[in-house]
Amino acid sequence: MADAAARPAAFVPADPNFEARVRDSFARQPFMEIMGAALGAISPGRVEVVLPFDAKVTQQHGFFHGGAMGAIADVAGGYAAFSLFPADATVLTVEYKINIMAPGKGERLVAAGEVLRSGRTLTVVRVDVHAEADGRRVHCATGTQTLIRLDGKSDGKA
Amino acid sequence: MADAAARPAAFVPADPNFEARVRDSFARQPFMEIMGAALGAISPGRVEVVLPFDAKVTQQHGFFHGGAMGAIADVAGGYAAFSLFPADATVLTVEYKINIMAPGKGERLVAAGEVLRSGRTLTVVRVDVHAEADGRRVHCATGTQTLIRLDGKSDGKA
Amino acid sequence: MADAAARPAAFVPADPNFEARVRDSFARQPFMEIMGAALGAISPGRVEVVLPFDAKVTQQHGFFHGGAMGAIADVAGGYAAFSLFPADATVLTVEYKINIMAPGKGERLVAAGEVLRSGRTLTVVRVDVHAEADGRRVHCATGTQTLIRLDGKSDGKA
Amino acid sequence: MADAAARPAAFVPADPNFEARVRDSFARQPFMEIMGAALGAISPGRVEVVLPFDAKVTQQHGFFHGGAMGAIADVAGGYAAFSLFPADATVLTVEYKINIMAPGKGERLVAAGEVLRSGRTLTVVRVDVHAEADGRRVHCATGTQTLIRLDGKSDGKA
Numbered sequence: 018m019a020d021a022a023a024r025p026a027a028f029v030p031a032d033p034n035f036e037a038r039v040r041d042s043f044a045r046q047p048f049m050e051i052m053g054a055a056l057g058a059i060s061p062g063r064v065e066v067v068l069p070f071d072a073k074v075t076q077q078h079g080f081f082h083g084g085a086m087g088a089i090a091d092v093a094g095g096y097a098a099f100s101l102f103p104a105d106a107t108v109l110t111v112e113y114k115i116n117i118m119a120p121g122k123g124e125r126l127v128a129a130g131e132v133l134r135s136g137r138t139l140t141v142v143r144v145d146v147h148a149e150a151d152g153r154r155v156h157c158a159t160g161t162q163t164l165i166r167l168d169g170k171s172d173g174k175a
Numbered sequence: 176m177a178d179a180a181a182r183p184a185a186f187v188p189a190d191p192n193f194e195a196r197v198r199d200s201f202a203r204q205p206f207m208e209i210m211g212a213a214l215g216a217i218s219p220g221r222v223e224v225v226l227p228f229d230a231k232v233t234q235q236h237g238f239f240h241g242g243a244m245g246a247i248a249d250v251a252g253g254y255a256a257f258s259l260f261p262a263d264a265t266v267l268t269v270e271y272k273i274n275i276m277a278p279g280k281g282e283r284l285v286a287a288g289e290v291l292r293s294g295r296t297l298t299v300v301r302v303d304v305h306a307e308a309d310g311r312r313v314h315c316a317t318g319t320q321t322l323i324r325l326d327g328k329s330d331g332k333a
Numbered sequence: 334m335a336d337a338a339a340r341p342a343a344f345v346p347a348d349p350n351f352e353a354r355v356r357d358s359f360a361r362q363p364f365m366e367i368m369g370a371a372l373g374a375i376s377p378g379r380v381e382v383v384l385p386f387d388a389k390v391t392q393q394h395g396f397f398h399g400g401a402m403g404a405i406a407d408v409a410g411g412y413a414a415f416s417l418f419p420a421d422a423t424v425l426t427v428e429y430k431i432n433i434m435a436p437g438k439g440e441r442l443v444a445a446g447e448v449l450r451s452g453r454t455l456t457v458v459r460v461d462v463h464a465e466a467d468g469r470r471v472h473c474a475t476g477t478q479t480l481i482r483l484d485g486k487s488d489g490k491a
Numbered sequence: 492m493a494d495a496a497a498r499p500a501a502f503v504p505a506d507p508n509f510e511a512r513v514r515d516s517f518a519r520q521p522f523m524e525i526m527g528a529a530l531g532a533i534s535p536g537r538v539e540v541v542l543p544f545d546a547k548v549t550q551q552h553g554f555f556h557g558g559a560m561g562a563i564a565d566v567a568g569g570y571a572a573f574s575l576f577p578a579d580a581t582v583l584t585v586e587y588k589i590n591i592m593a594p595g596k597g598e599r600l601v602a603a604g605e606v607l608r609s610g611r612t613l614t615v616v617r618v619d620v621h622a623e624a625d626g627r628r629v630h631c632a633t634g635t636q637t638l639i640r641l642d643g644k645s646d647g648k649a
Contacts, residue, residue: 048556051525051547073525077646082522083584084565088558095557110557111455112479112634114272114430114588116299116319118292133317134276138454139427139481141274143317159291159301160586161274161317163428163479165455172551206398209367209389231367235488240364241411241426242404249400268399269613270476270637272430272588296612297585297639318428321586321637323613330393430588432615432635434608449633450592457590459633475607475617475635477590 028062031103062132064096081121089128090144094162097130098140107172115160123150140164186220189261220290222254239279247286248302252320255288256298265330273318281308344378347419378448380412397437405444406460410478413446414456423488431476439466502536505577536606538570555595563602564618568636571604572614581646589634597624614638
């Protein structure tokens with residue numbers, strides 16, 4: 018049975034310059050900078066954010082903080098949506114939900130946002146976070162996110 | 176990089192008789208019966224519920240009701256979790272979240288619950304609903320669900 | 334400190350005829366009819382749906398089915414949003430999340446949807462479900478829901 | 492009708508020393524420290540986290556970062572649950588869902604977690620975030636969170 022929502026073929030970015038636009042916007046997020054987060058792989062409708070382990074992003078047990086995990090998941094999902102937008106549009110998170118499945122232990126967290134539905138107004142993204150260490154990865158969080166596209170608004174600082 | 180949470184190899188049901196246990200429990204759900212829902216494919220950690228189109232499960236625009244979509248997603252996820260439990264345990268839904276990505280239009284809805292994490296107390300499941308018609312399927316809803324295992328409690332009617 | 338989002342004063346329905354519009358739309362939902370659900374109190378931005386106990390809306394333990402609980406919560410929230418819309422607009426559920434806090438045991442369930450934010454495009458609603466019996470009520474589910482307003486679309490059957 | 496889940500009377504902390512335990516644990520969270528977050532009001536089953544505005548917790552438009560908003564909501568909710576636990580138990584977030592209803596603009600964000608259901612294993616918390624400025628407050632985010640209690644585990648660093 019053909020799947021009308023098959024992902025790979027479905028996503029053609031409205032702006033061929035999408036990767037530069039994602040990198041430029043991410044670089045203007047001070048919160049990501051103080052956390053030490055960086056962009057990973059970027060493709061149309063899929064964006065990764067990588068967070069190396071550092072004491073400053075931990076909680077009281079010495080693991081990655083759940084709030085840090087949620088923050089990079091939110092950002093990865095937001096840019097996954099943004100990567101498909103036209104050049105003159107910006108993105109806002111409407112809501113997100115995340116299940117923490119395992120403690121954030123490891124050398125780095127990798128959050129990946131992957132667009133499931135790209136509509137004119139709303140985008141739905143699946144977000145997954147893996148903790149990596151010693152060549153192994155553990156799926157430590159998963160969730161879904163809804164985002165809204167605002168047309169005619171620069172993503173630049175208001 | 177090896178993935179410690181790789182699904183297929185991970186799920187060995189605690190009870191080899193899991194499929195009969197799922198079918199028996201489902202058959203005792205009057206709400207599924209009045210909706211006309213039936214079980215589809217069952218494997219360890221993955222269960223489908225199929226809802227054929229019928230006017231009685233529609234909303235005011237004549238499409239599948241979002242509440243009916245949510246109900247079969249909840250049930251598919253619950254039995255996906257239950258399929259991995261020992262014989263003397265039952266399941267309760269802790270919470271679920273669902274994004275409706277497309278209207279429920281078609282000959283049938285197929286909800287699939289797939290376990291992502293199977294813990295001693297809590298199970299996390301991904302649920303997806305597709306609408307099928309004319310040999311095509313549209314991914315119309317996705318979500319995640321948390322379930323709790325209650326040991327030493329028969330799944331039978333209290 | 335003044336609360337700019339104080340609820341009571343905030344919600345003036347765009348259509349003074351909102352209650353009739355809610356009742357008319359609800360009456361055209363066959364799924365609510367087969368469940369035996371009815372509307373309860375209606376005010377601008379707040380709508381109740383009442384589900385009397387009946388074997389047909391139960392699960393395998395003889396309590397209200399979680400899917401039935403979710404369905405009336407979704408509908409109560411949808412009409413809470415719809416009650417504030419202009420006459421020529423209809424509503425679609427974008428997503429909802431519900432936590433089941435206690436089993437659905439009692440003579441009836443009462444789901445109440447209450448608008449928290451009413452925007453031009455999106456509405457955010459809090460939904461709560463209480464089980465009532467013998468003059469007592471138990472708060473058995475709570476959640477949030479996002480809805481989208483579609484202008485220029487009749488709520489009538491397509 | 493009496494409400495069996497009426498909040499105020501319901502919550503008696505298992506440990507009379509709950510406030511000191513919350514403050515001690517919060518002080519051991521490096522991520523909260525680098526964000527500049529602090530505890531606000533604490534009562535049994537209700538905890539506030541306050542985040543003063545600072546460029547380091549902003550996004551590309553110069554407002555509070557949604558990930559920072561989510562992180563303090565997660566922490567406020569976690570300590571609201573923890574405040575009711577016995578002295579030898581710790582808390583883990585199972586999942587949370589948050590709706591962003593307004594941009595995080597203002598002098599400070601105040602996240603409040605409030606327990607709705609306190610069970611032996613699971614706690615359900617409502618979280619709300621307000622942005623405060625010039626003596627006004629805007630309700631900018633709301634959500635629900637599920638937490639699990641781990642008995643016999645010190646909250647101290649592993």
